Amino acid sequence: MNVSLLSDATTILLLATPEILIPVILGGVSLFLLQIGMGQAQTKFKLALVGLGIVLLLGSFAFHFMDAAPTLPKALQLAFGMLSVFGAVGLLSFREPIHAALGFAVAVLSTAGIFLLQAAPFIAASTIIVYVGATIIIFLFVLMFAQSTHPQIQDVRLTSPILAIFGGMLLLLMIQGAISTLPIAAIPERAPQRVVDLGRVMYTDYLYAVEIAGTLLLIATVGAISLGQKKRVGRTTTSASSLTPPASQRPL
Amino acid sequence: MNELTLQALSFGALLFVLGLIGFLTRRNLILMFLSLELMLSGASINFAAFAWHSGNVQGQFFVILILTVASCEAALALALIVSLFRLKTTLDVKSWTTLREVTPNAGSPDILVDPEFEKFPELSPAGRDPMLRPAPMLVETTKSIEARPVRHVDHTNSHLT
Structure with a gap:
């Protein structure tokens, strides 16, 4: 198996092993159930169980890499990654927009943890500052100014979940299949990358x-x-527009 | 490729796909843009992982570039969302379907076939027809308007809805 298989999507689909195929299919079906259940009067407990099941199913791809030699960086990255998948599933499925935006904040904060484990501390810091410090706060501000107290129709009824989940899961199947065909090597011993090098690359x-x-x-x-x-x-x-003021007009 | 990089690639793919599904399914404008940002952060994980794998910082620079573009996009998207919210007080994307191309038999009137569609355009009301109203009322309203201080009338909503 070599990397040239990446160019052939159908080959990847044919190569997908059951341990990739089963989580993708089950995850897609339960994601669909979760998004359908948003609009109906179901208990939050059931929906939360389905959501946790999705997180565990989709995170099972990363569990494969823990088999050979579980080390601390791998365990930490697994924890951060599962947390970010949890936040992403929350963004997909929370009925209240504020909760969904907070799920996105959780996802991006855990992404910063993954950056830290990939030897990119500057990227981790700037992700926290830019995304969580600026973007999320401004989005939450606009959301609170624009959103009424109870969920609207657009937060409950979704646009064609079947097609979107089918396409997304097909893409996930192909990417995970391609990743699983890559040869596994030992973790190299490298000096930590310094911010000085990053700055030098940026300005040269x-x-x-x-x-x-x-x-x-x-x-x-x-x-x-x-x-x-x-x-x-x-x-x-001219005064033509002010001749017939609307009845609902309030004095300034 | 080592297992730590492969794990990061796997999580990057997961975040990208979940963001894609969120962008396609959610109807709230703000949540759609948040899903887009999630897709961008999934791509950034891939860049950082490959940078560490190949032992240089070029990939990290691309993550910084992605951060810049994402913040620009967030600023413009928020300005657009706020101005759209001023026109129709809703965050629903489905309320802006009139901007798209008219497709036959898709719930909208078929302008290519329907002859009933050819009628005069409806203009927003400006002024009034003097023949439709009695004269005393006209004098009365003019007086009351003269007595009232001049006010700024915002017709943004009445023009466009």
Whole structure:
């Protein structure tokens, strides 16, 4: 088995072993049950059981790599990964949008733990700062300002879960099949990667990319300000529009 | 490839697929964008894992680039969501289906076949027809309007709904 199999998706599908096929099928079916159960009056206990089952099923791919020699980094990464899958399943299936956004925060925080174990401490810190410190807070702010207290129709009824879960699970089957065909080697002994090296690479090899990213940030700032401004309609019109004010208009 | 890298690749694939399913199924605009960010973080795990596997920091730089693009995208998406929420007070994506192409027999009127569709466009009301109202009421409303202070009337919603 070599990496050239990655190019042939159908070969990967034919190569899928039962220990990949069974979690994918069961995980897809229970994810479908979970998303269907959101709209119906079922007990939260049942739904939570189904969700935990999904997390365990989908995390069983990573359990394979624990067989040969369980070490502390592998166990830690397994814990962080299971936590992030739990948060992702929460994002998919919580009925309240606030809870779903908090599930996303859990997923991204555990992603930072995986970065730490992949010898990328700077990436872990910046993920926590950018995602959890800025993005999640702003999204939660907008959610609380826009969302009413009880779940709306769009939080309960979903767009074609069968098609989406089928396609997603097919993709997962192919990726996990490709990963399982890769040869397993021992963990190499390397010096830890330093932030100094990262900075040197940023400002020598990828200087243009850094400049373009800065320009992108500037353009996004300008765009966000100009999109977010409230349009001033009716300030310059004649009194024709104010002749028949709507009944619901409140005095300013 | 060592087992730690393979485990990280497996979790990256899981996060990407779960984010994809979330983007396709959730109908709340904000949760759709959060699913998109989850897909991006799944890809970032792959970049970091391959960077450690190959023993250099090039992959970590790409994660920084992904973070930059994700924050730009989040800012623009939030501005769009806020301005969409001002027009129709809902976060539902299904309320914006009029923006897409009209497909025949898909719940929307078929403009290519239906002759009933050819009628005059409906304009928003501006001013009023003097023939439809009696004269005393007109004088009265004009007086009451003159007595009232001039107010700013926001017609954003009445124009577009």
